[in-house]
Amino acid sequence: MRPLQTDFSIYNKLNLEITPIGIKFLFFKPHGIEQLAMDKNLSFCEMLREAQITKKPFYFSKDNNETCVGKILLGMDEMVPFAETGQIGARLGIFQEPRANYAFYKYVPKFPKGTVNYVAFSQLDQLTFEPDVVIFAVPPNKAEIIMRSMTYSTGELYVSKTTPVMGCAWLYIYPFQNGKVNYLLPEMVHGLKGRELFPEETVLISVPYQWIPIMIQNLKEMEMHLPSHTGGKEQYLAEFENILGELARESENP
Numbered sequence: 001m002r003p004l005q006t007d008f009s010i011y012n013k014l015n016l017e018i019t020p021i022g023i024k025f026l027f028f029k030p031h032g033i034e035q036l037a038m039d040k041n042l043s044f045c046e047m048l049r050e051a052q053i054t055k056k057p058f059y060f061s062k063d064n065n066e067t068c069v070g071k072i073l074l075g076m077d078e079m080v081p082f083a084e085t086g087q088i089g090a091r092l093g094i095f096q097e098p099r100a101n102y103a104f105y106k107y108v109p110k111f112p113k114g115t116v117n118y119v120a121f122s123q124l125d126q127l128t129f130e131p132d133v134v135i136f137a138v139p140p141n142k143a144e145i146i147m148r149s150m151t152y153s154t155g156e157l158y159v160s161k162t163t164p165v166m167g168c169a170w171l172y173i174y175p176f177q178n179g180k181v182n183y184l185l186p187e188m189v190h191g192l193k194g195r196e197l198f199p200e201e202t203v204l205i206s207v208p209y210q211w212i213p214i215m216i217q218n219l220k221e222m223e224m225h226l227p228s229h230t231g232g233k234e235q236y237l238a239e240f241e242n243i244l245g246e247l248a249r250e251s252e253n254p
Contacts, residue, residue: 001030001120001129006212008124008134010219014142018198021051022131023172024120025074025111026059032128033120036060044070044168047121048135049197057122068191073169074119075111094164094190101165108166109173119172132176134212136205143183143203145224150181150211152218158183165190175208181215182206 001024011020024030036042036058042050045068047060060066062076071077082088086101095101120129136146150156160183162170167189175182183205186192198204207215228236 001026004127004129006130006216008127008216010216011124013219013224014138014145016136016138016142018052018137018202019123019125020134020136021048022122022124022127022129023133023135024129025116025132025176026118026120027115029061029118030059030120030129033057033059033122036064038064041065041067043068043191043195044073045171045192046195046197047119048137048171051121051123052137055123055126057120057126057128059118059120061118068168069166070168073108073110073166073173074116075113076116078113089165092190104163108163108169109177110169111173130209131212132209133172134207135171136207137198137202138205139199139201140203141229143205144229145219146205146207146215147181147183149215149218149222150207152222154214156181160184162189164188167192171204171206175206179208179210181208181211 008020034056036047036050040050042065044060044066047070051058062071069079069083072079084102084105086095086098086103086105089095089101090098122128122131124134136143138146147158151158159180161174161180162182162184167184167186168191170182170184174180183203186198186202186204187200192198228239
């Protein structure tokens with residue numbers, strides 16, 4: 001693995017209650033990191049929460065137990081036929097019929113078989129490797145700052161992609177494969193909600209490696225807490241009116 005060179009300390013200024021997690025997808029076994037305990041029975045999405053709680057970095061492999069579809073999405077295992085036809089989602093009441101569950105499988109991102117053998121997890125302050133994806137679990141007011149650090153210098157659109165099941169695919173795999181920052185609400189994903197992993201108003205933001213340096217630099221430059229967001233509605237309206245007045249005066253003498 002490429003040793004860590006990125007300085008993530010700017011995120012300390014956000015005073016995040018839940019520590020961001022760096023993720024690495026690996027073909028070869030990572031050195032210097034312990035394997036997730038074999039007696040842990042976790043889903044792929046629960047491993048994110050495990051990493052947030054457990055201070056020490058760890059990796060997950062095909063040898064570990066995984067209680068949902070994580071190994072299938074990682075290309076470590078194959079889906080059984082009854083699941084692939086959409087039977088589970090229909091019986092859970094998420095979909096009207098299996099066909100509706102089956103229909104979105106063509107959209108769900110996953111890795112080709114055998115390309116990912118290990119997945120490493122680490123809190124940012126414990127990182128020793130350059131992450132492929134960094135995942136934030138934050139309230140909406142801090143999500144606004146993180147997402148604005150993407151668009152601040154680029155004008156990039158905010159786009160949220162997920163499905164009511166297999167949300168872990170959009171959290172981990174989609175950003176890595178497509179180079180797109182993604183955000184989603186755990187309350188809108190069946191497994192994330194059912195497992196009660198995060199507070200209700202949590203926003204999960206996944207940042208792929210291509211965007212990490214851009215967003216860090218923008219956070220250093222931009223004003224994190226905008227006056228119009230902190231002074232109430234009257235200050236917001238007054239600031240906006242003042243700006244319109246300034247622009248009108250400047251436009252008279254271009």
